[in-house]
Amino acid sequence: MVERSFVNCPFNQYSFMFHSKIAGIGKYVPKNVVTNHDLQKYMDTNDEWIQERTGIQQRRFADRVGETTTTMGVEAAKIAIERAGTTAAEIDFIVFATLSPDYYFPGCGVLVQRALKMKEIGALDVRNQCSGFLYALSVADQFIKTGMYRNILVIGSEKHSFGLDMSTRGRNISVIFGDGAGAVVLQPTIEEEQGILSTHLHSDGNHAEILAMYNPGTHGNHWTEKKLADFNEAEISDMFMSHSMIEKGQNFPYMDGPAVFKTAVVKFPEVVMEALNQHGLKPSDIDLLVPHQANLRISQFIQQHLGLGKEKIYNNIQKYGNTTAASIPIALCEAWEENRIKKGDLVCLAAFGSGFTWASALIRW
Ligand code: UT7
Numbered sequence: 001m002v003e004r005s006f007v008n009c010p011f012n013q014y015s016f017m018f019h020s021k022i023a024g025i026g027k028y029v030p031k032n033v034v035t036n037h038d039l040q041k042y043m044d045t046n047d048e049w050i051q052e053r054t055g056i057q058q059r060r061f062a063d064r065v066g067e068t069t070t071t072m073g074v075e076a077a078k079i080a081i082e083r084a085g086t087t088a089a090e091i092d093f094i095v096f097a098t099l100s101p102d103y104y105f106p107g108c109g110v111l112v113q114r115a116l117k118m119k120e121i122g123a124l125d126v127r128n129q130c131s132g133f134l135y136a137l138s139v140a141d142q143f144i145k146t147g148m149y150r151n152i153l154v155i156g157s158e159k160h161s162f163g164l165d166m167s168t169r170g171r172n173i174s175v176i177f178g179d180g181a182g183a184v185v186l187q188p189t190i191e192e193e194q195g196i197l198s199t200h201l202h203s204d205g206n207h208a209e210i211l212a213m214y215n216p217g218t219h220g221n222h223w224t225e226k227k228l229a230d231f232n233e234a235e236i237s238d239m240f241m242s243h244s245m246i247e248k249g250q251n252f253p254y255m256d257g258p259a260v261f262k263t264a265v266v267k268f269p270e271v272v273m274e275a276l277n278q279h280g281l282k283p284s285d286i287d288l289l290v291p292h293q294a295n296l297r298i299s300q301f302i303q304q305h306l307g308l309g310k311e312k313i314y315n316n317i318q319k320y321g322n323t324t325a326a327s328i329p330i331a332l333c334e335a336w337e338e339n340r341i342k343k344g345d346l347v348c349l350a351a352f353g354s355g356f357t358w359a360s361a362l363i364r365w
Pocket of ligand 1: 044045046049050053054130171172173175176256257258259260261264293294295298322324352353354
């Protein structure tokens with residue numbers, strides 16, 4: 001194990017680069033199982049449509065009271081910390097990815113710091129939706145590589161169920177999403193060929209409004225190309241949040257599903273290949289691909305496009321739905337718990353979603 005003395009040293013005092021490794025991983029999903037049939041109580045949908053278009057059979061919804069994005073993240077974090085052989089008191093930094101934070105501000109990172117009674121460490125929130133966990137992982141990786149920190153807690157957690165339009169109006173989105181959390185602890189390793197080999201982050205904001213939750217927000221409807229004169233006084237004063245927005249369901253997420261799908265199936269394989277190419281590797285070198293669980297059809301397309309056998313891709317969207325920033329750490333944790341990942345395996349993580357943002361990470365376990 002490396003010496004503690006380099007902690008908080010802005011420059012690595014050693015002549016070599018550290019890699020970061022996932023030293024511990026944990027997940028938490030709420031107890032409450034919501035089947036496709038259960039959703040029929042609220043909206044015009046059916047099990048056949050949902051399974052055929054998405055592969056989802058059920059998802060978990062958090063308790064309305066007492067269970068939040070932060071509390072779920074904390075539960076996943078406790079497991080990751082214990083499995084990393086460390087304690088909350090030893091964590092040097094928190095990176096928390098979510099699109100469904102407990103509060104508009106402050107972020108969930110500080111709430112984790114409080115809940116786990118940690119030292120007065122830095123706590124950073126990442127807002128990159130489905131790619132959020134990989135963005136968070138990449139940030140943490142850089143801090144480990146420079147020698148700045150040695151124990152970083154990275155969390156992806158979502159409580160979607162609080163912010164979904166559960167009427168027929170919102171069915172194209174609401175049937176997809178579920179709640180849950182995953183967490184990892186990153187630590188430095190000096191073992192060559194172990195740990196995070198590289199991360200790859202991308203964005204294209206031209207499609208920001210295709211998959212988004214606009215309100216409450218400070219956008220002032222600028223993207224509608226309306227001028228100030230086009231709005232009446234009440235509309236101007238209520239632009240952050242209003243009764244009319246709520247009546248029209250404009251406080252819920254919007255998604256042009258087919259447009260997102262079309263870009264996802266291009267960007268997923270592209271960013272996996274980018275990671276492999278950087279290391280002179282081929283798809284057949286991957287032992288396990290863990291994609292963001294957006295849609296089983298998207299995962300199957302990626303698998304076929306890359307020529308991977310079914311055993312080389314991990315999917316659990318059937319059980320949990322799409323848990324956005326939590327989906328990769330939940331899937332990675334479950335794969336690890338099922339012994340689908342062993343030491344030395346090449347694991348590839350990939351994500352695509354709102355922003356658009358997309359990302360990948362290549363890990364030698
Ligand atoms: O993780 C973030 C990134 N997100 C994604 O990657 C999602 C990508 N997109 C998708 O996964 C798919 O577009 C969806 C699963 C969201 C939708 O599947 P689709 O095959 O693209 O359906 P669609 O939106 O084109 O809708 C087809 C039909 C429509 O009816 P009409 O106009 O053909 O009569 C919808 O009204 O299906 C209807 N529909 C539903 N019917 C029953 C939409 N949602 C539902 C529903 N139940 N829940």
